[in-house]
Amino acid sequence: MRLEQIDIKVGERLSQADFKEVFDQGVTGKGIEIRYDEKGQKYIWLFAKEEGRYNDDLGTEQFRFTGEDPQGHGVEDPKEENQELKRGNEALRNAIDTPVPIFLFYQSVAREGWEYRGMVEVISFEYKSDNGRYIYEFLLEPVEGDSEIPSPLQVDNSEQSTDTKEPPQTQSTVSRIVRNTALVKELKGQYEYTCQVCGDQRRRNNGEPYAEGHHIRPLGKPHNGADKKSNILVLCPNHHADFDFGRIRIDPQTFKINHAYESKVDGTELRRKKEHDIDERCVRYHNEGIVQF
Ligand SMILES: [Zn+2]
CATH class of the missing domain: 2.30.280.10 (SRA-YDG)
Known part of the structure:
Protein backbone atom coordinates (compact mmCIF):
# COMPACT_ATOMS: atom_id res chain seq x y z
CA MET A 1 0.00 0.00 0.00
CA GLU A 148 -15.58 17.30 6.61
CA ILE A 149 -17.42 20.46 5.63
CA PRO A 150 -17.10 21.06 1.89
CA SER A 151 -16.05 24.57 0.98
CA PRO A 152 -18.40 26.63 -1.21
CA LEU A 153 -15.87 26.21 -4.00
CA GLN A 154 -16.16 22.44 -3.88
CA VAL A 155 -19.94 22.67 -3.96
CA ASP A 156 -19.77 24.86 -7.07
CA ASN A 157 -17.42 22.44 -8.79
CA SER A 158 -19.77 19.56 -8.31
CA GLU A 159 -22.31 21.22 -10.58
CA GLN A 160 -19.84 21.42 -13.43
CA SER A 161 -18.30 18.75 -15.58
CA THR A 162 -16.75 15.93 -13.60
CA ASP A 163 -14.18 15.07 -16.27
CA THR A 164 -11.30 16.60 -14.33
CA LYS A 165 -12.31 15.22 -10.96
CA GLU A 166 -10.11 16.23 -8.05
CA PRO A 167 -8.57 13.38 -6.08
CA PRO A 168 -10.30 12.66 -2.74
CA GLN A 169 -9.36 15.01 0.08
CA THR A 170 -7.28 12.49 2.02
CA GLN A 171 -5.19 11.63 -1.01
CA SER A 172 -4.42 15.21 -1.96
CA THR A 173 -3.62 16.14 1.66
CA VAL A 174 -1.31 13.15 2.01
CA SER A 175 0.39 14.02 -1.27
CA ARG A 176 1.02 17.57 -0.13
CA ILE A 177 2.57 16.47 3.16
CA VAL A 178 4.68 13.79 1.46
CA ARG A 179 5.89 16.41 -1.02
CA ASN A 180 6.92 18.72 1.82
CA THR A 181 8.79 15.91 3.59
CA ALA A 182 10.63 15.22 0.34
CA LEU A 183 11.69 18.87 0.23
CA VAL A 184 13.45 18.69 3.60
CA LYS A 185 15.04 15.35 2.63
CA GLU A 186 16.36 16.80 -0.60
CA LEU A 187 17.88 19.79 1.17
CA LYS A 188 19.55 17.55 3.77
CA GLY A 189 21.08 15.64 0.86
CA GLN A 190 22.43 18.85 -0.66
CA TYR A 191 24.23 19.60 2.59
CA GLU A 192 25.28 15.96 3.00
CA TYR A 193 23.53 16.05 6.38
CA THR A 194 25.95 18.61 7.79
CA CYS A 195 24.85 21.46 10.07
CA GLN A 196 24.71 24.89 8.45
CA VAL A 197 25.90 26.44 11.73
CA CYS A 198 28.80 24.21 12.86
CA GLY A 199 29.41 21.90 9.88
CA ASP A 200 29.13 18.77 12.02
CA GLN A 201 27.49 15.61 10.82
CA ARG A 202 25.73 13.31 13.29
CA ARG A 203 25.20 9.59 12.73
CA ARG A 204 22.42 7.17 13.54
CA ASN A 205 23.01 3.81 15.22
CA ASN A 206 23.10 2.22 11.76
CA GLY A 207 25.84 4.61 10.60
CA GLU A 208 23.62 6.68 8.36
CA PRO A 209 24.06 10.46 8.61
CA TYR A 210 21.48 12.37 10.62
CA ALA A 211 20.41 16.02 10.42
CA GLU A 212 17.26 17.94 11.22
CA GLY A 213 15.29 20.34 9.06
CA HIS A 214 14.31 23.65 10.63
CA HIS A 215 11.75 26.09 9.26
CA ILE A 216 13.18 29.56 9.85
CA ARG A 217 9.71 31.07 9.97
CA PRO A 218 7.74 28.24 11.63
CA LEU A 219 4.88 26.48 9.86
CA GLY A 220 1.33 26.72 11.16
CA LYS A 221 -0.37 29.32 13.27
CA PRO A 222 0.47 31.90 14.43
CA HIS A 223 3.63 32.12 12.29
CA ASN A 224 2.30 30.72 8.99
CA GLY A 225 5.74 30.23 7.47
CA ALA A 226 5.98 28.73 4.01
CA ASP A 227 7.10 25.19 3.29
CA LYS A 228 9.78 26.04 0.75
CA LYS A 229 13.51 25.46 0.67
CA SER A 230 14.29 29.14 1.12
CA ASN A 231 12.63 28.89 4.55
CA ILE A 232 14.46 25.73 5.65
CA LEU A 233 17.86 25.18 7.27
CA VAL A 234 19.69 21.89 7.78
CA LEU A 235 20.98 21.68 11.36
CA CYS A 236 22.47 19.36 13.97
CA PRO A 237 20.15 18.68 16.96
CA ASN A 238 22.00 21.20 19.18
CA HIS A 239 21.79 24.10 16.79
CA HIS A 240 18.25 23.13 15.94
CA ALA A 241 17.39 23.61 19.63
CA ASP A 242 19.26 26.93 19.63
CA PHE A 243 17.11 28.17 16.73
CA ASP A 244 13.91 26.99 18.45
CA PHE A 245 14.89 28.73 21.70
CA GLY A 246 15.94 31.94 19.93
CA ARG A 247 19.61 31.66 20.94
CA ILE A 248 20.86 32.35 17.41
CA ARG A 249 20.45 35.47 15.34
CA ILE A 250 21.41 35.61 11.65
CA ASP A 251 22.29 38.76 9.77
CA PRO A 252 19.89 38.67 6.80
CA GLN A 253 22.46 40.31 4.51
CA THR A 254 25.81 38.82 5.49
CA PHE A 255 24.48 35.61 7.11
CA LYS A 256 26.81 36.17 10.02
CA ILE A 257 25.86 34.14 13.08
CA ASN A 258 25.28 35.85 16.40
CA HIS A 259 25.04 33.19 19.12
CA ALA A 260 23.83 34.04 22.63
CA TYR A 261 26.51 31.99 24.44
CA GLU A 262 28.54 29.75 22.10
CA SER A 263 31.73 31.60 21.17
CA LYS A 264 32.83 28.79 18.85
CA VAL A 265 30.19 29.67 16.26
CA ASP A 266 29.54 33.32 17.21
CA GLY A 267 30.77 35.57 14.41
CA THR A 268 31.10 32.77 11.85
CA GLU A 269 29.05 32.69 8.67
CA LEU A 270 26.05 30.44 8.07
CA ARG A 271 27.09 27.71 5.60
CA ARG A 272 25.14 28.04 2.38
CA LYS A 273 25.13 26.05 -0.86
CA LYS A 274 24.95 28.03 -4.11
CA GLU A 275 21.67 26.38 -5.05
CA HIS A 276 20.07 27.13 -1.68
CA ASP A 277 18.57 30.61 -1.61
CA ILE A 278 17.58 31.70 1.88
CA ASP A 279 14.64 34.06 2.12
CA GLU A 280 15.82 37.24 3.85
CA ARG A 281 12.27 37.97 5.06
CA CYS A 282 12.11 34.65 6.91
CA VAL A 283 15.44 35.44 8.60
CA ARG A 284 14.11 38.87 9.65
CA TYR A 285 10.97 37.20 11.00
CA HIS A 286 13.14 34.86 13.09
CA ASN A 287 15.30 37.71 14.39
CA GLU A 288 12.34 39.87 15.33
CA GLY A 289 9.84 37.28 16.53
CA ILE A 290 11.82 34.35 17.91
CA VAL A 291 15.26 35.59 18.99
CA GLN A 292 15.27 36.48 22.68
CA PHE A 293 18.53 38.26 23.41
ZN1 LIG B 1 25.41 22.45 14.54
Whole structure:
Protein backbone atom coordinates (compact mmCIF):
# COMPACT_ATOMS: atom_id res chain seq x y z
CA MET A 1 0.00 0.00 0.00
CA ARG A 2 1.26 3.46 -0.91
CA LEU A 3 0.32 6.36 1.31
CA GLU A 4 -0.94 8.42 -1.61
CA GLN A 5 -3.52 5.75 -2.40
CA ILE A 6 -5.23 5.83 0.97
CA ASP A 7 -8.79 7.00 0.74
CA ILE A 8 -10.75 7.36 3.95
CA LYS A 9 -13.39 9.91 4.75
CA VAL A 10 -13.70 11.95 7.90
CA GLY A 11 -16.35 10.33 10.08
CA GLU A 12 -15.69 6.82 8.78
CA ARG A 13 -15.48 4.17 11.50
CA LEU A 14 -12.71 1.59 11.14
CA SER A 15 -12.48 -1.83 12.76
CA GLN A 16 -9.20 -3.72 13.15
CA ALA A 17 -10.01 -5.50 9.88
CA ASP A 18 -10.69 -2.17 8.16
CA PHE A 19 -7.28 -0.88 9.26
CA LYS A 20 -5.63 -3.88 7.64
CA GLU A 21 -7.58 -3.29 4.48
CA VAL A 22 -6.98 0.46 4.24
CA PHE A 23 -3.41 0.64 5.60
CA ASP A 24 -2.21 -2.99 5.28
CA GLN A 25 -1.46 -2.85 9.01
CA GLY A 26 -3.34 -3.37 12.24
CA VAL A 27 -3.72 -1.38 15.44
CA THR A 28 -1.65 -2.40 18.49
CA GLY A 29 -3.35 -0.19 21.09
CA LYS A 30 -0.75 2.54 21.57
CA GLY A 31 -1.88 6.16 21.52
CA ILE A 32 0.79 7.14 19.00
CA GLU A 33 1.70 4.61 16.32
CA ILE A 34 4.56 5.17 13.89
CA ARG A 35 4.01 3.46 10.54
CA TYR A 36 5.72 3.16 7.16
CA ASP A 37 4.10 2.46 3.82
CA GLU A 38 5.54 0.05 1.25
CA LYS A 39 7.82 2.78 -0.12
CA GLY A 40 9.22 3.57 3.32
CA GLN A 41 7.25 6.80 3.71
CA LYS A 42 6.67 7.49 7.38
CA TYR A 43 3.26 8.36 8.80
CA ILE A 44 1.57 8.40 12.19
CA TRP A 45 -1.73 7.27 13.65
CA LEU A 46 -2.96 9.15 16.70
CA PHE A 47 -5.69 7.71 18.88
CA ALA A 48 -7.63 10.00 21.14
CA LYS A 49 -9.97 8.48 23.69
CA GLU A 50 -13.35 9.84 24.60
CA GLU A 51 -12.78 9.33 28.31
CA GLY A 52 -10.19 10.77 30.67
CA ARG A 53 -7.75 13.52 29.89
CA TYR A 54 -7.97 12.93 26.16
CA ASN A 55 -11.45 14.36 26.18
CA ASP A 56 -10.54 17.21 23.89
CA ASP A 57 -12.74 19.05 21.52
CA LEU A 58 -11.67 17.42 18.31
CA GLY A 59 -13.39 19.97 16.15
CA THR A 60 -11.87 22.37 13.70
CA GLU A 61 -9.85 24.21 16.34
CA GLN A 62 -6.42 23.57 17.76
CA PHE A 63 -6.38 21.04 20.57
CA ARG A 64 -3.91 19.47 23.00
CA PHE A 65 -2.78 15.87 22.91
CA THR A 66 -0.90 14.24 25.78
CA GLY A 67 2.20 12.22 24.84
CA GLU A 68 2.78 8.56 25.61
CA ASP A 69 4.11 7.10 28.85
CA PRO A 70 7.43 5.26 28.90
CA GLN A 71 7.19 1.52 28.33
CA GLY A 72 8.27 -1.11 30.81
CA HIS A 73 5.74 -0.45 33.51
CA GLY A 74 5.94 -2.29 36.79
CA VAL A 75 6.15 0.80 38.91
CA GLU A 76 3.24 0.98 41.29
CA ASP A 77 1.73 4.05 39.78
CA PRO A 78 2.84 4.66 36.19
CA LYS A 79 1.56 8.20 36.59
CA GLU A 80 4.67 9.02 38.62
CA GLU A 81 6.92 8.31 35.65
CA ASN A 82 8.08 11.24 33.61
CA GLN A 83 7.36 10.93 29.92
CA GLU A 84 10.41 10.74 27.67
CA LEU A 85 11.28 12.20 24.31
CA LYS A 86 11.32 8.76 22.70
CA ARG A 87 9.28 6.78 20.18
CA GLY A 88 5.85 8.39 19.68
CA ASN A 89 6.69 11.58 21.57
CA GLU A 90 9.89 12.03 19.59
CA ALA A 91 8.05 11.34 16.33
CA LEU A 92 5.46 14.03 17.09
CA ARG A 93 8.15 16.52 18.11
CA ASN A 94 10.06 15.89 14.87
CA ALA A 95 6.86 16.32 12.87
CA ILE A 96 6.82 20.02 13.85
CA ASP A 97 9.76 20.68 11.55
CA THR A 98 9.51 17.78 9.15
CA PRO A 99 5.79 17.18 8.72
CA VAL A 100 4.62 13.64 8.07
CA PRO A 101 1.02 12.59 7.44
CA ILE A 102 -0.75 12.22 10.81
CA PHE A 103 -4.13 10.50 10.85
CA LEU A 104 -6.26 11.24 13.89
CA PHE A 105 -8.69 8.62 15.19
CA TYR A 106 -11.18 8.91 17.95
CA GLN A 107 -12.21 6.01 20.11
CA SER A 108 -15.58 6.24 21.74
CA VAL A 109 -16.39 4.10 24.77
CA ALA A 110 -19.86 3.33 23.53
CA ARG A 111 -19.06 2.04 20.07
CA GLU A 112 -16.66 -0.40 18.46
CA GLY A 113 -13.80 0.70 16.31
CA TRP A 114 -12.07 4.01 15.71
CA GLU A 115 -13.59 7.01 14.00
CA TYR A 116 -11.35 8.86 11.52
CA ARG A 117 -11.26 12.56 12.39
CA GLY A 118 -9.02 13.85 9.63
CA MET A 119 -5.36 14.73 9.31
CA VAL A 120 -3.64 16.93 11.85
CA GLU A 121 -0.33 18.75 12.12
CA VAL A 122 1.80 19.37 15.18
CA ILE A 123 2.19 23.09 15.90
CA SER A 124 4.28 23.04 19.07
CA PHE A 125 4.93 21.07 22.24
CA GLU A 126 5.49 21.65 25.93
CA TYR A 127 7.23 19.53 28.55
CA LYS A 128 5.17 20.35 31.57
CA SER A 129 4.50 19.31 35.12
CA ASP A 130 1.29 17.33 35.57
CA ASN A 131 0.31 15.74 38.90
CA GLY A 132 3.87 15.47 40.14
CA ARG A 133 5.50 14.24 36.96
CA TYR A 134 6.44 15.61 33.56
CA ILE A 135 4.41 14.98 30.43
CA TYR A 136 4.64 16.03 26.81
CA GLU A 137 1.71 18.03 25.57
CA PHE A 138 1.37 18.61 21.85
CA LEU A 139 -0.62 21.39 20.28
CA LEU A 140 -2.33 19.96 17.20
CA GLU A 141 -4.36 21.51 14.47
CA PRO A 142 -6.45 19.99 11.68
CA VAL A 143 -4.61 20.18 8.35
CA GLU A 144 -6.12 22.92 6.29
CA GLY A 145 -8.49 21.60 3.68
CA ASP A 146 -8.99 18.28 5.41
CA SER A 147 -12.32 19.18 6.88
CA GLU A 148 -15.58 17.30 6.61
CA ILE A 149 -17.42 20.46 5.63
CA PRO A 150 -17.10 21.06 1.89
CA SER A 151 -16.05 24.57 0.98
CA PRO A 152 -18.40 26.63 -1.21
CA LEU A 153 -15.87 26.21 -4.00
CA GLN A 154 -16.16 22.44 -3.88
CA VAL A 155 -19.94 22.67 -3.96
CA ASP A 156 -19.77 24.86 -7.07
CA ASN A 157 -17.42 22.44 -8.79
CA SER A 158 -19.77 19.56 -8.31
CA GLU A 159 -22.31 21.22 -10.58
CA GLN A 160 -19.84 21.42 -13.43
CA SER A 161 -18.30 18.75 -15.58
CA THR A 162 -16.75 15.93 -13.60
CA ASP A 163 -14.18 15.07 -16.27
CA THR A 164 -11.30 16.60 -14.33
CA LYS A 165 -12.31 15.22 -10.96
CA GLU A 166 -10.11 16.23 -8.05
CA PRO A 167 -8.57 13.38 -6.08
CA PRO A 168 -10.30 12.66 -2.74
CA GLN A 169 -9.36 15.01 0.08
CA THR A 170 -7.28 12.49 2.02
CA GLN A 171 -5.19 11.63 -1.01
CA SER A 172 -4.42 15.21 -1.96
CA THR A 173 -3.62 16.14 1.66
CA VAL A 174 -1.31 13.15 2.01
CA SER A 175 0.39 14.02 -1.27
CA ARG A 176 1.02 17.57 -0.13
CA ILE A 177 2.57 16.47 3.16
CA VAL A 178 4.68 13.79 1.46
CA ARG A 179 5.89 16.41 -1.02
CA ASN A 180 6.92 18.72 1.82
CA THR A 181 8.79 15.91 3.59
CA ALA A 182 10.63 15.22 0.34
CA LEU A 183 11.69 18.87 0.23
CA VAL A 184 13.45 18.69 3.60
CA LYS A 185 15.04 15.35 2.63
CA GLU A 186 16.36 16.80 -0.60
CA LEU A 187 17.88 19.79 1.17
CA LYS A 188 19.55 17.55 3.77
CA GLY A 189 21.08 15.64 0.86
CA GLN A 190 22.43 18.85 -0.66
CA TYR A 191 24.23 19.60 2.59
CA GLU A 192 25.28 15.96 3.00
CA TYR A 193 23.53 16.05 6.38
CA THR A 194 25.95 18.61 7.79
CA CYS A 195 24.85 21.46 10.07
CA GLN A 196 24.71 24.89 8.45
CA VAL A 197 25.90 26.44 11.73
CA CYS A 198 28.80 24.21 12.86
CA GLY A 199 29.41 21.90 9.88
CA ASP A 200 29.13 18.77 12.02
CA GLN A 201 27.49 15.61 10.82
CA ARG A 202 25.73 13.31 13.29
CA ARG A 203 25.20 9.59 12.73
CA ARG A 204 22.42 7.17 13.54
CA ASN A 205 23.01 3.81 15.22
CA ASN A 206 23.10 2.22 11.76
CA GLY A 207 25.84 4.61 10.60
CA GLU A 208 23.62 6.68 8.36
CA PRO A 209 24.06 10.46 8.61
CA TYR A 210 21.48 12.37 10.62
CA ALA A 211 20.41 16.02 10.42
CA GLU A 212 17.26 17.94 11.22
CA GLY A 213 15.29 20.34 9.06
CA HIS A 214 14.31 23.65 10.63
CA HIS A 215 11.75 26.09 9.26
CA ILE A 216 13.18 29.56 9.85
CA ARG A 217 9.71 31.07 9.97
CA PRO A 218 7.74 28.24 11.63
CA LEU A 219 4.88 26.48 9.86
CA GLY A 220 1.33 26.72 11.16
CA LYS A 221 -0.37 29.32 13.27
CA PRO A 222 0.47 31.90 14.43
CA HIS A 223 3.63 32.12 12.29
CA ASN A 224 2.30 30.72 8.99
CA GLY A 225 5.74 30.23 7.47
CA ALA A 226 5.98 28.73 4.01
CA ASP A 227 7.10 25.19 3.29
CA LYS A 228 9.78 26.04 0.75
CA LYS A 229 13.51 25.46 0.67
CA SER A 230 14.29 29.14 1.12
CA ASN A 231 12.63 28.89 4.55
CA ILE A 232 14.46 25.73 5.65
CA LEU A 233 17.86 25.18 7.27
CA VAL A 234 19.69 21.89 7.78
CA LEU A 235 20.98 21.68 11.36
CA CYS A 236 22.47 19.36 13.97
CA PRO A 237 20.15 18.68 16.96
CA ASN A 238 22.00 21.20 19.18
CA HIS A 239 21.79 24.10 16.79
CA HIS A 240 18.25 23.13 15.94
CA ALA A 241 17.39 23.61 19.63
CA ASP A 242 19.26 26.93 19.63
CA PHE A 243 17.11 28.17 16.73
CA ASP A 244 13.91 26.99 18.45
CA PHE A 245 14.89 28.73 21.70
CA GLY A 246 15.94 31.94 19.93
CA ARG A 247 19.61 31.66 20.94
CA ILE A 248 20.86 32.35 17.41
CA ARG A 249 20.45 35.47 15.34
CA ILE A 250 21.41 35.61 11.65
CA ASP A 251 22.29 38.76 9.77
CA PRO A 252 19.89 38.67 6.80
CA GLN A 253 22.46 40.31 4.51
CA THR A 254 25.81 38.82 5.49
CA PHE A 255 24.48 35.61 7.11
CA LYS A 256 26.81 36.17 10.02
CA ILE A 257 25.86 34.14 13.08
CA ASN A 258 25.28 35.85 16.40
CA HIS A 259 25.04 33.19 19.12
CA ALA A 260 23.83 34.04 22.63
CA TYR A 261 26.51 31.99 24.44
CA GLU A 262 28.54 29.75 22.10
CA SER A 263 31.73 31.60 21.17
CA LYS A 264 32.83 28.79 18.85
CA VAL A 265 30.19 29.67 16.26
CA ASP A 266 29.54 33.32 17.21
CA GLY A 267 30.77 35.57 14.41
CA THR A 268 31.10 32.77 11.85
CA GLU A 269 29.05 32.69 8.67
CA LEU A 270 26.05 30.44 8.07
CA ARG A 271 27.09 27.71 5.60
CA ARG A 272 25.14 28.04 2.38
CA LYS A 273 25.13 26.05 -0.86
CA LYS A 274 24.95 28.03 -4.11
CA GLU A 275 21.67 26.38 -5.05
CA HIS A 276 20.07 27.13 -1.68
CA ASP A 277 18.57 30.61 -1.61
CA ILE A 278 17.58 31.70 1.88
CA ASP A 279 14.64 34.06 2.12
CA GLU A 280 15.82 37.24 3.85
CA ARG A 281 12.27 37.97 5.06
CA CYS A 282 12.11 34.65 6.91
CA VAL A 283 15.44 35.44 8.60
CA ARG A 284 14.11 38.87 9.65
CA TYR A 285 10.97 37.20 11.00
CA HIS A 286 13.14 34.86 13.09
CA ASN A 287 15.30 37.71 14.39
CA GLU A 288 12.34 39.87 15.33
CA GLY A 289 9.84 37.28 16.53
CA ILE A 290 11.82 34.35 17.91
CA VAL A 291 15.26 35.59 18.99
CA GLN A 292 15.27 36.48 22.68
CA PHE A 293 18.53 38.26 23.41
ZN1 LIG B 1 25.41 22.45 14.54
